[in-house]
Amino acid sequence: MSIKGKVVVITGASSGIGAATAKLLATKGAKVVLGARREERLQALSQVIGDNAVYQVIGDNAVYQVIGDNAVYQVTDVTDRQQVRALIDLAVSKFGRVDVLYNNAGTMPQGNLSDREYDKWQMMLNVNIMGVLNGIGEVLPIMQKQHDGLIIATDSVAGHVVYPASAVYNGTKYAVRAIMEGLRQEEKEHGIRSTIVSPGAVRTELVNTIGNTQIQAGISELMNADDRQGLALNPEDIANAVLFAIDQPKHVAISEVLVRPAQQEV
Secondary structure, three states, rough: OOOOOOEEEEEOOHHHHHHHHHHHHHHHOEEEEEEEHHHHHHHHHHHHOOOOEEEEEEEEEEEEEEEEEOOOEEOOOOOOHHHHHHHHHHHHHHHHOOOOOOOOOOOOOOOOHHHHHHHHHHHHHHHHHHHHHHHHHHHHHHHHHHHEEEEEEEEOOOOOOOOOOHHHHHHHHHHHHHHHHHHHHHHHHHOOOEEEEEEEEOOOOHHHOOOOOOHHHHHHHHHHHHHHHHHOOHHHHHHHHHHHOOOOOOOOOEEEEEEEOOOOOO
């Protein structure tokens, strides 16, 4: 199945896996709709993806970039359902449909439960779980009407394996697995498929959200390792997995993809 012409909405698109996926899909001819909180990063990405960029301001808050005829962006906080709705509406108004929603935004504070970091726990619940649900809820009516669509979420190996100092993050990623499987079962009769992509250690800015300095130092060491050591993945590795899921014929559902560095222990 060709990627060319597919309309793909990507959250968390300003860096890391989201940005790498946007670049890859654009090279395959997809029409990409980019959402993230950092407008300056979205602007920079737009210059990489396409030419003939024209800056537009619509209304009081909706700011996005038009890149030729193949991409738009809008500043989007996935915890705000109205902003997620506006991103989906932008895709429909610009391109007429939504073929793929890639719920990619996430955060990863680490620490023991005894640290009682309630605010960080709540933030993870809001971003990692409600961010996914907001995307699902806003795009489902469109995909049901189309009788076609693919919803993808970035999960994690942490959604398959529990380890110390990560119980809440593990919990959010296990929740995403359950939600996406429920979505598959509920919406298959509407022609809607679901996929989770579960990366191991990846060189992204997600590491900067860890918070715990000791844990962050250990993970940063992995991020700095040479590819030949097989200790960390690059964002492009995950983008390839997303491309694989999208590039399947409609009768094929790729439910889960786990992608680990070759030498990752868990």
